[in-house]
Amino acid sequence: MNDKIVLVVDDEESVRQFLYDVLTDEGYRVETAANGNECLEKITMVRPDVLVTDIRMPEKDGFSLLDRIKELGLSTPVILMTAFGTTEVAIRAMKLGAFDYIIKPFNLDEFLNMIRRASAQKDTVAAFQPGEKLQIKGQVNIIGNSPAMQGVYKDIGRVADSNATVLIQGESGTGKDLVARAIHFNSCRGNKPFIKVNCTNLPDSLLESELFGYEKGAFTGAGNQKKGKFELAHQGTIFFDEIGEISLSTQAKLLRAIQEKEFDRVGGTSTIKVDVRILAATNRKLEQSVKEGEFRGDLFFRLNVVNIYIPPLRERKEDIEALVAFFLAKYNNEFNRQVKGFSPEATKLLMNYAWPGNVRELENLCERAIIMARGNIIVPEDLELSSGNKIQSLSSSNPSEQNLPLKQIVADVERQVILKALEENNWCRTTAAKVLGINRRSLYSKIKELGLE
Numbered sequence: 001m002n003d004k005i006v007l008v009v010d011d012e013e014s015v016r017q018f019l020y021d022v023l024t025d026e027g028y029r030v031e032t033a034a035n036g037n038e039c040l041e042k043i044t045m046v047r048p049d050v051l052v053t054d055i056r057m058p059e060k061d062g063f064s065l066l067d068r069i070k071e072l073g074l075s076t077p078v079i080l081m082t083a084f085g086t087t088e089v090a091i092r093a094m095k096l097g098a099f100d101y102i103i104k105p106f107n108l109d110e111f112l113n114m115i116r117r118a119s120a121q122k123d124t125v126a127a128f129q130p131g132e133k134l135q136i137k138g139q140v141n142i143i144g145n146s147p148a149m150q151g152v153y154k155d156i157g158r159v160a161d162s163n164a165t166v167l168i169q170g171e172s173g174t175g176k177d178l179v180a181r182a183i184h185f186n187s188c189r190g191n192k193p194f195i196k197v198n199c200t201n202l203p204d205s206l207l208e209s210e211l212f213g214y215e216k217g218a219f220t221g222a223g224n225q226k227k228g229k230f231e232l233a234h235q236g237t238i239f240f241d242e243i244g245e246i247s248l249s250t251q252a253k254l255l256r257a258i259q260e261k262e263f264d265r266v267g268g269t270s271t272i273k274v275d276v277r278i279l280a281a282t283n284r285k286l287e288q289s290v291k292e293g294e295f296r297g298d299l300f301f302r303l304n305v306v307n308i309y310i311p312p313l314r315e316r317k318e319d320i321e322a323l324v325a326f327f328l329a330k331y332n333n334e335f336n337r338q339v340k341g342f343s344p345e346a347t348k349l350l351m352n353y354a355w356p357g358n359v360r361e362l363e364n365l366c367e368r369a370i371i372m373a374r375g376n377i378i379v380p381e382d383l384e385l386s387s388g389n390k391i392q393s394l395s396s397s398n399p400s401e402q403n404l405p406l407k408q409i410v411a412d413v414e415r416q417v418i419l420k421a422l423e424e425n426n427w428c429r430t431t432a433a434k435v436l437g438i439n440r441r442s443l444y445s446k447i448k449e450l451g452l453e
Helices: 013-025 036-046 062-071 087-095 108-120 147-159 176-185 204-212 248-260 286-291 297-303 317-335 344-352 358-372 406-424 429-436 440-449
Strands: 005-009 029-033 050-054 078-082 100-103 166-169 194-198 237-241 262-264 271-273 277-282 306-309
Touching (some): 005 036, 029 036, 050 108, 062 078, 100 108, 100 147, 166 176, 176 194, 248 262, 317 358
Parallel strands (some): 005 029, 166 277
Antiparallel strands (some): 262 271
16 A cells, blocks of 8 residues: 555546546555535545546536646646547647546556656645636547547647747658647637648748848849748747748758847848748658768757657547548538448458558548448448559458558457457457456457447
């Protein structure tokens, strides 16, 4: 028995009792409260090492409770629980100073690890200083409830209100632009300009004048003075998309502008100072580009203050269903169609495909399928890749023939074995766990992880 106290707040008695049993078994002293007001009465008396609270509760929700704890000057780490892991909830939780948050139903091992980290850091957690209440300034559609995307949301929440430079890395089509916009619109600069520079669409000869502007007569065709992207982004954010594509000569000038927050227009003689936040994205491995001499090391280190990595879709396939639902609603509305969804066979093909084009490829497929669907349910025959090859040709009854990552093949086999054990034992999880030779907690975790609820 350790001396750590955990206060659990939830308006559902079954949840309170379950967490009480789990935490008590782990040696914690546990107190419970049915709502936010009862929590505030208890928290000053028991002085818990960790507070675990649901977000959606009557009278005083989890966010209001967290706000009140900050006002009281308490350093208690707060873990928020929610059944709705949306982008806005995730960003708001981290910006308000939550130690962490977790989505119901959750993996018990992950939850207990979170409790251990929170209780160990109680005296050093610095996130609970009084501050302004969060106002969500922008609505950005980042879809995904997977653990990998929840990590991205947490990073956005932690970094948004700082002025830190952020480097967003990930494959093409993963949504780097959306992450940049989420950072900007949830920052203190959210009502200021967000200026995007697409580094792949501009030839090097024009990039400098686009970034820094030019004076009248600076070159042939410069009939008037023009402000560059840096000036237009003053007091706001400038986002360099695919920054790995710019030349070494432009990199040097960009480094000076980022470091000094000043530059000269092309053909100009006076130095212009600006206040801008820098966000950059790339699908390249810039560390390798630095080693190969294709990207300046000093610029890389200047950009890589905070690094956010967006996983490819093949590593978060549990998000496909939510993404498909979003795209179906979007394009049904745009094309005035009434497509209800994908058939089980078509859905299986989506889950087995490797998605080299990531979310962008999935969106294009959904748009095309809605246009070409012969009925209100999309079937395998409606699914085509941009290359014209039928998506079903890439699936197979043999996992090893699908060119899937080893991790995915193992997960598919594991899913089949666990599903068979559950079905043969009438979904009695205790019996199924014994048959599989694992404990009940591990089986619960696997059921959640593999989407077998």
